[in-house]
Amino acid sequence: MSPQTALVDPYADTLELPVMNGELAAVAWEREQVAAHLSDQYQIVRELGRGGMGVVFLARDIALHRLVAIKVLRLEFAGSEEHRERFRREARMTARLSHANIVPVHTFGEEGDFVYIVMKYVHGESLAERLRAQKRLSTEEARRILYDLVLALDYAHRENVVHRDLKAENILLERGTGRAMLTDFGVALQRSLDPVRAEAALAFGTPHYMSPEQAAGELDIDGRSDLYSVGVLGYYMLSGKLPFVAANFEALAAKHIAEAHRPLAEVVPQALREHPLLVAAIERCLDKQRDARWRCGSDMAVAIATPVRTRWMRRVAAKKAMMGMGLFGARVAAELAMFATALKAALFKWSI
Numbered sequence: 001m002s003p004q005t006a007l008v009d010p011y012a013d014t015l016e017l018p019v020m021n022g023e024l025a026a027v028a029w030e031r032e033q034v035a036a037h038l039s040d041q042y043q044i045v046r047e048l049g050r051g052g053m054g055v056v057f058l059a060r061d062i063a064l065h066r067l068v069a070i071k072v073l074r075l076e077f078a079g080s081e082e083h084r085e086r087f088r089r090e091a092r093m094t095a096r097l098s099h100a101n102i103v104p105v106h107t108f109g110e111e112g113d114f115v116y117i118v119m120k121y122v123h124g125e126s127l128a129e130r131l132r133a134q135k136r137l138s139t140e141e142a143r144r145i146l147y148d149l150v151l152a153l154d155y156a157h158r159e160n161v162v163h164r165d166l167k168a169e170n171i172l173l174e175r176g177t178g179r180a181m182l183t184d185f186g187v188a189l190q191r192s193l194d195p196v197r198a199e200a201a202l203a204f205g206t207p208h209y210m211s212p213e214q215a216a217g218e219l220d221i222d223g224r225s226d227l228y229s230v231g232v233l234g235y236y237m238l239s240g241k242l243p244f245v246a247a248n249f250e251a252l253a254a255k256h257i258a259e260a261h262r263p264l265a266e267v268v269p270q271a272l273r274e275h276p277l278l279v280a281a282i283e284r285c286l287d288k289q290r291d292a293r294w295r296c297g298s299d300m301a302v303a304i305a306t307p308v309r310t311r312w313m314r315r316v317a318a319k320k321a322m323m324g325m326g327l328f329g330a331r332v333a334a335e336l337a338m339f340a341t342a343l344k345a346a347l348f349k350w351s352i
Helices: 029-038 081-095 127-134 139-158 198-203 223-239 249-258 269-274 276-285 297-304 311-325 336-345
Strands: 042-050 054-061 066-073 105-111 114-120 124-126 171-174 180-182
Touching: 029 042, 029 054, 029 066, 029 105, 029 114, 042 066, 066 081, 081 105, 081 114, 124 127, 127 171, 127 223, 139 171, 139 180, 139 223, 139 269, 139 276, 139 297, 223 276, 223 297, 269 276, 276 297
Parallel strands: none
Antiparallel strands: 042 054, 054 066, 066 114, 105 114, 124 171, 171 180
C-alpha cells in the first residue's frame, strides 16, 4: 500500500486521493495555512478553484467522514481589514440562511492572517462549467434550474438579504439530483442594516448580470435587482448568449440601463414553442423598470413550476401568456408559430 493510498478514507464519498505537499514544486500559502491550522480536522484533497477574493479547496472532514469545501482569503488580501470583514460578512450572512437551494456554511475562523470558511461540498459542477461544455441548455433543464434559484432567492429576500452577484459561476448543480444551489454571498446586502456608500455602489456585482438600477449605482437595491439577474441567467441558458456584451463596464452599464435586448422568442423560437410561459417569465425579469418585474421569487416559481409536455398544454400556456401580457391580442393566432412571430418585439409586461 502506497503512502497516498493509506490516507484514503474508505467511508468517505469520494475515491480521490489527497494531494501530497511533497509532490508540489511550490506550495501555495493558502494550502500551507490550512495544513498548519486545520490538519487535525481536515485533510486537503485538491484545489477546486480561485475567485476574486478566495481560494477554495476540497477537503475531508476527518471526524465526520464527509467532504467539505474550505474557502480561504487569498494572501494578497489577508492584510486588508476591508476584505477580512467581507469574508466575515459572507460567513455570517450565509450561516443565517437555511434553505435547500443555498449552500450552507459549517464554520468560520481566523488565525492571524489565515481567514477561512468551511462549507458544504456540492458534488457536481457550476452552471458556468455546464454552459461552457454544452453552450446552451434544454428548455426543461433551464426551467428546473431557474425554479430552484428563484425559490432560494425568495427565501433570502424574505430574510432581507439581497445577493447582488448572481452569475453562472455562483450556481452549483448537484450531481444525481440536478438540484441548483446558490453560493457566494460575499457582496450580499442585508437591507436596512447595510446602507451602501455612494462611492462603492458600482463596485459590487458582475457587470454582465447587473440590473439597470445596480449598473446606475442606485443605493436602494432590493430583491427585484436579483430577479433581473435571474432573467440574464435564463436568457443565457436558453440562447447560449448574454443579452448584452460590451468592451468595458461603462458601455455595458449603458446597455443594461437604456438599450433593448433582442427578444428571447426571436433568438430561440424553439424555447417559445416548448414553454411559452418560461420565455415570458424571463422577459418579465429583464424589464428595465423594477416595478414591472416579478414582485418576488415565489411568484415566478409558480409561473414556471410545471413542465409543458404536450402540444395541448403548450397551446394553453401560449394563450395564458398572451392574456397576461395584453400586448398582442388580434395579432396572434392560436397557432404557436404565429405566437412566436408576434413576440419578436417583446419587451413586455406580464402578470399572472
